[in-house]
Structures are given as C-alpha cells and as structure tokens.
Amino acid sequence: MKKIFAIVNPVSANGSTGRQWPNLEKILRISGIDLDYVLTEYPMHAVELTRNALKGGCEIIVSVGGDGTMNEVVNGFFEGGRLINENAALAVFSRGTGCDAIKTMGIKNDVDSIIAVLKDMKSEAYDVGKVDFIEYGGKKSQRYFLNVSDVGIGGETTFRVNRNSKALKGFLSFMLGALTTIIVYKNKCFEISIDDMNIKEKLNSVIIANGKYFGGGMKIAPMADMTDGFFDIIILGNLNKFELLYNFSKIYNGTHLSHPKVSHYKGKHIKVNSKQKALIEIDGEQPGIIEAEFHILPKKLKVLVGR
Numbered sequence: 688m689k690k691i692f693a694i695v696n697p698v699s700a701n702g703s704t705g706r707q708w709p710n711l712e713k714i715l716r717i718s719g720i721d722l723d724y725v726l727t728e729y730p731m732h733a734v735e736l737t738r739n740a741l742k743g744g745c746e747i748i749v750s751v752g753g754d755g756t757m758n759e760v761v762n763g764f765f766e767g768g769r770l771i772n773e774n775a776a777l778a779v780f781s782r783g784t785g786c787d788a789i790k791t792m793g794i795k796n797d798v799d800s801i802i803a804v805l806k807d808m809k810s811e812a813y814d815v816g817k818v819d820f821i822e823y824g825g826k827k828s829q830r831y832f833l834n835v836s837d838v839g840i841g842g843e844t845t846f847r848v849n850r851n852s853k854a855l856k857g858f859l860s861f862m863l864g865a866l867t868t869i870i871v872y873k874n875k876c877f878e879i880s881i882d883d884m885n886i887k888e889k890l891n892s893v894i895i896a897n898g899k900y901f902g903g904g905m906k907i908a909p910m911a912d913m914t915d916g917f918f919d920i921i922i923l924g925n926l927n928k929f930e931l932l933y934n935f936s937k938i939y940n941g942t943h944l945s946h947p948k949v950s951h952y953k954g955k956h957i958k959v960n961s962k963q964k965a966l967i968e969i970d971g972e973q974p975g976i977i978e979a980e981f982h983i984l985p986k987k988l989k990v991l992v993g994r
C-alpha cells in the first residue's frame with residue numbers, strides 16, 4: 688500500500704478549503720482512503736512539506752488547494768535539480784479559484800473524482816517546465832511548473848488578481864483583472880529565442896504552455912499536450928487595446944490563434960528578455976520579472992490521472 692500524504696492550503700479558494708477540509712478528510716477516510724495530511728502555514732511552505740513527506744517515505748503527495756499550491760508541491764518533488772523519489776506521484780485535488788491545470792489533465796475537482804483517482808492509482812508521466820527568472824529584489828531564481836508560464840499582460844493580470852480578493856471566483860476575478868490590465872498595459876520590445884529561432888519585436892505577451900488553460904479558464908494553447916516533450920509557445924503580437932478587447936472572448940474558446948497577430952511555435956528551450964520591465968507568471972503565481980529562460984523536462988513527473 689502506497690503511503691498517501693495530503694498537503695492542504697487552508698487559505699486557497701478564499702479560505703473555503705480550510706473550512707471544508709475536516710469534512711472532505713472524513714469523506715476520504717470513509718471511502719477507504721488512508722492518508723496523513725498537514726496544513727500549510729505560509730506561502731512556499733508546501734515546497735518544504737512535500738520534500739519532508741517524500742524523504743519520510745510517502746509515495747503519493749496530494750496537493751489540496753489551487754494552482755499555486757500545486758506549483759509549490761511540484762517544486763517540492765525536486766531538490767538540487769533532481770527528483771527526490773522517481774517513483775513518487777503527484778495527485779491534484781484542485782480546490783482553488785482558477786483550477787486551470789486540471790482542465791488539461793482530465794481530473795475533476797469534486798471529492799468523488801479524487802477518491803477514484805486515489806483508488807485507481809493510474810499514473811502518467813508528465814513533462815515539467817523549468818524556468819530561471821529574476822525575483823523582485825534582483826535575486827536569480829528557478830522554479831518548476833506544470834501548467835503555464837507567461838511574460839507580459841498575463842504577468843500583470845496575475846499581479847493584479849492575486850493582490851485582490853478572488854471572492855468573485857476564478858472566471859470573474861481573472862476576467863475583470865484581464866480587462867483592467869488591457870486598459871493600462873503597454874506592449875514592449877521583447878527579444879525571444881525559441882530553440883534556434885530569434886524574434887525581436889514589439890509585442891504583447893509570450894505564453895509558454897505545457898497545459899492548455901490559464902487565467903481561470905482561458906484556452907490559451909488548445910494544442911498543448913503535457914506528454915509530448917515540447918512547450919507550445921503562443922505569441923500575442925503588437926495588438927492594440929481595441930484589438931485585444933474585440934478579440935478577448937476568443938481566448939476562452941481557443942479561436943484566438945487564427946488572428947494574424949497571434950503566432951504559435953513549438954520548442955524545448957526558450958529565452959525571453961526585454962530592456963523594459965516585464966512581469967512573469969508561473970502556474971498562476973507572480974514571483975518576479977524577466978529575463979527568463981525555460982527548459983522542458985520531458986515526461987519528468989508521475990501524476991495520477993482520471994479515468
């Protein structure tokens with residue numbers, strides 16, 4: 688029997704995870720899932736808790752929270768550039784406001800679905816992104832991500848959304864945040880390299896996708912596949928505010944790709960730089976600025992998947 692350990696972020700989904708966890712834990716136990724758990728006490732605590740659990744012999748780590756908690760748990764699987772236990776697997780019990788990552792993974796966010804996932808123990812090896820970036824304060828930093836990282840308007844939107852309450856739930860919070868950001872955001876001159884190709888252009892954003900969705904349900908990279916060993920890179924070109932507002936709804940159903948100022952590439956090693964300050968988003972968190980360098984780690988992490 689594999690040891691299951693849940694890492695619960697009580698403040699996720701505006702605190703409803705903390706309020707609901709005692710009942711959810713009871714339901715999991717009644718259904719025959721034997722698990723230990725711990726509540727996170729501060730940001731980035733889940734990284735440390737995951738490392739400790741893996742070193743203590745736990746082989747299934749369940750992230751209970753939003754995409755930010757999942758990102759921290761993913762980072763806790765690694766230490767010194769290596770996986771702590773190659774056989775260990777991540778399970779995602781998505782309780783956040785956005786829940787974007789699970790939309791690609793075929794996992795639902797209700798308790799019955801996570802019970803099925805933990806009983807079936809069916810895993811798939813997913814690609815993991817690794818990004819080097821600059822923390823606020825100037826320190827170089829590195830972070831792993833499972834879903835999406837982006838530079839430009841998404842970074843500024845995430846900064847705005849995470850600073851405010853997400854009481855309106857993911858979809859509305861992100862949509863209002865994005866619409867406000869469109870009004871104030873200015874396109875920048877970026878230098879981008881995607882493997883051997885170089886782009887130097889004034890543009891809006893660069894999205895480096897492993898998963899399909901970001902921003903509380905925007906289908907930014909409909910073709911993304913978390914097991915193909917490639918990032919899907921979406922570049923939103925030099926769109927003006929009117930073009931952004933006019934085409935905004937298309938991002939939700941993935942039809943934005945046909946716009947002449949939107950381009951798509953596949954790549955494994957991407958660099959993004961600008962002389963102007965540009966904010967980076969990583970799995971729904973906004974930890975710093977560019978310059979940034981991204982590498983794909985093919986089929987690196989075992990993830991429990993749905994039926």
Ligand SMILES: Nc1ncnc2c1ncn2[C@@H]1O[C@H](COP(=O)(O)OP(=O)(O)OP(=O)(O)O)[C@@H](O)[C@H]1O
Nearest residue numbers: 699700727728729730753754755756783784785786
């Ligand atoms: N005990 C804690 N107190 C305060 N902040 C915490 C605590 N534990 C974790 N955090 C932080 O809470 C933030 C939000 O977590 P998370 O993203 O999981 O939830 P969410 O914002 O509701 O979901 P989503 O990103 O899917 O919308 C993260 O930045 C995380 O570092």
